[in-house]
Amino acid sequence: MTALDIGFEAIAEDALLLRFGERIDIALNARVQAAAASLRQQLPQLECVPAYASLLLRFDPLAWPDAGAGTPHQQLQQAVGTVLEMVGTEIRASREQLIPVCYGGEYGPDLDDVARHAGLDIDGVIARHTAADYAVAMIGFAPGFPYLLGLDPALAMPRRHDPRQRVPAGSVAIGGEQTGIYPAPLPGGWQLIGRTPLRLFDTAAEPPSLLEAGDRVRFRAIGPDEFRRLEREHAR
Incomplete structure (x- = not known):
């Protein structure tokens, strides 16, 4: 091009x-x-x-x-x-970010629905979601919200018919053929499959957004104990 x-x-x-x-x-x-x-x-x-x-x-x-x-x-x-x-506009090296995620349960209440829709078990969904290499296509909707391309097509799922009035900060979600992460408590209709303890947007940080357009992202599955430990470490 x-x-x-x-x-x-x-x-x-x-x-x-x-x-x-x-x-x-x-x-x-x-x-x-x-x-x-x-x-x-x-x-x-x-x-x-x-x-x-x-x-x-x-x-x-x-x-x-x-x-x-x-x-x-x-x-x-x-x-x-x-x-x-x-x-030129040739593809260049970009930052790589590893995002820990606690999948399912109270952290990902729609994970079971995604698994049924995909014809997979829970472990299969998590394995496919963590195996993908994602690209931050853009930041939008809310400050720090990353739109991630690279979702395994088997996990694609339409947005909810009944959007939630409040989605917890850090929620990792699927909307259509994309994955996103809610940076703050927000309304939203994406399917919630997990949550990260990392702060996606912090006005006191420089830069305030953890992820930037062009970054590469991988997800790492963690358990509730590690989630709580990391949440304490990243709390202000």
Whole structure:
């Protein structure tokens, strides 16, 4: 993929949207993340916000004052195109994060339903969920909420017909073909299969979000005793 394959759309006086495609695809998202990494390095004045198949660029229009070279959006598009033609959007190494999860019981009340839907036993669901290598496609819905691509297709399951008014912080869930982690007590309709004792979002931390777009994630199954110990260690 080159800059010629990317769509550019001015969506505000200080925002330019790059469209890489129209589908949710792990390889396509990896190119979005690679482009974001290149632009952060080469054009650090930009704010880059990656999504599934697009990249939002926020910028200061006054930082592109050469009126003879076109509008700020046109100048930025040219600068972005030059960077991506030069550096490319090839997949790069990313951070790896290991997330401990206590599956089932009070921590994952929908695990039995997921197992029945998949035609597996509980251990089979846990084994498949922990065996996958996930990519953080984007952070959204709430601060620190990661949308993870890479779920075993056998575990895909529709969202609940009756969303919960309050999902506990740290809940690991399946929604359609994705896995996510609730960073705070929130309403939600995803299927809850477990919970992590780690804090996904902490305003006192730097950066506040434990996971970032482009990270790689693996899950590790733990028991209730280890969950409680880690929960105490990560409590403030």
